[in-house]
Amino acid sequence: MASVKPKKHLGQHFLKDENIAQKIVESMTNEEKLPVLEIGPGTGVLTKYLLQEDDIDFYALDVDSESIDYLKANYLTKSDRFLFQDYLKYDVPFERFNVIGNFPYNISSQLFFKIWDDREKVDEVVCMIQKEVADRICANHGNKTYGILSVLLQAFYDIDYLFKVPPGVFNPPPKVQSAVIRLKRNSVSQLACDEKLFKRVVKAGFGKRRKTLRNALKDLNLSDTASSLEVLNQRAEQLSVQEFISLTAKIS
Structure with missing residues (x-):
């Protein structure tokens, strides 16, 4: 050949x-x-x-x-x-x-x-x-x-x-x-949040990247407490990796 x-x-x-x-x-x-x-x-x-x-x-x-x-x-x-x-x-x-x-x-x-x-x-x-x-x-x-x-x-x-x-x-x-x-x-063995939910949050956030996270994450059926988080007023591209981890931990 x-x-x-x-x-x-x-x-x-x-x-x-x-x-x-x-x-x-x-x-x-x-x-x-x-x-x-x-x-x-x-x-x-x-x-x-x-x-x-x-x-x-x-x-x-x-x-x-x-x-x-x-x-x-x-x-x-x-x-x-x-x-x-x-x-x-x-x-x-x-x-x-x-x-x-x-x-x-x-x-x-x-x-x-x-x-x-x-x-x-x-x-x-x-x-x-x-x-x-x-x-x-x-x-x-x-x-x-x-x-x-x-x-x-x-x-x-x-x-x-x-x-x-x-x-x-x-x-x-x-x-x-x-x-x-x-x-x-890197040295991270496990994220300080549910990793499956982390992936869902990230994909949902960028799936509607022009919308605020509050709107982009609607399908995740957030609790009233989670829905009131100030960070949800931002768009996905504004959050650092650590902020996505922190957000996931707060809404789980």
Whole structure:
């Protein structure tokens, strides 16, 4: 098999710049030498550098069977490391692990929600995503790009915006700018509130972001005491992560 054809329906844009690929891999600190899961290896431009780390348990997941077959053929001695699996549905068999990849742009948000669900397992993430999504994840409160993923991920991760990547280094070139970010699990083991309710509050608040939280959270059937909270006069984008945690604790 000579190569892998990028597939539009899978949102594939294969990185072809070796320097950027190496820089992405080197951005993962992996201080504890945890297993590494690559999501969407494509033609293996990151994979070749990841496989150089002999002391790391490495696996790559892709829903593109052509990609998996290609990588197995090119890395015969590591063929068991390439899995025809969808991370969104995959129960990772490690207690803790790291994630790396050039995330398919059409499902990047879904991948981050899965990472949030796996937050007790996922220690570090280094990924290339659409710049717009990177800006959103890294945004602070009071910023128009601040949103659901900003709050959920920042509650459990320290996030670094590493560098931008131009369209010309991909095949085919995307119509958008890209960026590489790193998420490192922080010291928060558990939020000071109901975490399921926290997620509901955040999603409801930003679901109607132009409205005040009092209106946006109506479907949560708040008690009279909770409904009288002064903070509900603000919009979701005005609240810091800690203020969302505090609000959730007060209305639970």
